[in-house]
Amino acid sequence: MTNSEVFENLSAQLIARLADSWPKCLSIIPADFGLPEEDDGKGAADLWDQWSEVVLWMGREGLIRFEGPSNGTCGEPWFYDVELMTKGREMNFSHFPQSQIDIVAPDGSVRCSTKAILDSKLATIPDPNVVIFTGDEIRRKIPNGTEETFEVLDPTYHDKFGGIPAHFQVKIRRKGTFAPGTGGNYTIHVNGSNSRVNVNSTDNSNNRVGDDTVFRDLQVAVQNSGLDASDIAKLQSSIRDMQSAVGTPTFKSEYQDFIQGAATYMTIISPFIPALSALL
Numbered sequence: 001m002t003n004s005e006v007f008e009n010l011s012a013q014l015i016a017r018l019a020d021s022w023p024k025c026l027s028i029i030p031a032d033f034g035l036p037e038e039d040d041g042k043g044a045a046d047l048w049d050q051w052s053e054v055v056l057w058m059g060r061e062g063l064i065r066f067e068g069p070s071n072g073t074c075g076e077p078w079f080y081d082v083e084l085m086t087k088g089r090e091m092n093f094s095h096f097p098q099s100q101i102d103i104v105a106p107d108g109s110v111r112c113s114t115k116a117i118l119d120s121k122l123a124t125i126p127d128p129n130v131v132i133f134t135g136d137e138i139r140r141k142i143p144n145g146t147e148e149t150f151e152v153l154d155p156t157y158h159d160k161f162g163g164i165p166a167h168f169q170v171k172i173r174r175k176g177t178f179a180p181g182t183g184g185n186y187t188i189h190v191n192g193s194n195s196r197v198n199v200n201s202t203d204n205s206n207n208r209v210g211d212d213t214v215f216r217d218l219q220v221a222v223q224n225s226g227l228d229a230s231d232i233a234k235l236q237s238s239i240r241d242m243q244s245a246v247g248t249p250t251f252k253s254e255y256q257d258f259i260q261g262a263a264t265y266m267t268i269i270s271p272f273i274p275a276l277s278a279l280l
Contacts, residue, residue: 008097014033020161025082028080029078031076066079066082093165104139112131122170132168214275218272227268231265234261
């Protein structure tokens with residue numbers, strides 16, 4: 001990004017975050033906006049300075065008010081009692097640069113294409129009608145022709161506030177860059193009867209009932225889902241029970257228990273259902 005793009009991106013994030021918390025004031029540090037938590041000697045301090053300039057400029061423009069800055073535990077700048085002012089509440093996302101993105105479901109289908117304000121940990125999606133779930137991916141094409149890919153951890157809808165329209169704030173985790181249409185959620189394929197899930201490949205083998213591949217890949221998908229640790233533990237325990245019952249009369253019951261318990265997380269498990277149901 002250019003300096004102006006970084007400046008506008010951080011401004012948009014701060015406006016959205018303060019609008020979501022208003023009238024409560026916030027304390028903010030650079031790490032809240034995807035910047036390094038500690039000075040690594042490789043440019044973190046410069047990024048902190050740039051971030052501070054954004055906050056200070058917004059204060060001078062009357063968009064926000066705050067106390068500080070002071071220094072945090074790692075020497076990073078820290079602003080406290082940060083509040084969105086009337087002028088800031090009258091802004092909307094059209095003031096800020098937005099990237100064209102695709103939202104890709106765990107089965108590799110594209111839910112929709114829209115625009116978003118992105119950084120490494122947070123996406124602001126101005127379109128309140130998008131369909132987005134935990135386990136989806138956000139992908140944007142970058143100038144070198146690849147797709148920068150982010151895993152969706154926690155999509156949260158926020159109602160209209162002042163001049164700020166209804167929108168989604170989405171916690172994300174960067175996966176990396178891939179050639180268009182490859183990698184990430186595009187690499188799970190389910191093929192044939194008694195099928196199994198294959199990651200980064202297409203299955204041309206003769207599958208056999210009871211193959212452990214589907215259970216292993218399902219465990220990995222749950223582990224990387226971004227769910228709470230307690231939810232992950234419950235799902236993985238249910239997966240182990242189901243796997244142990246393959247080929248026995250109790251498998252159907254274990255399968256039904258798993259589907260019922262995982263109903264809330266269907267976007268994560270749906271790519272695996274054909275392979276699991278083939279074991280019934």
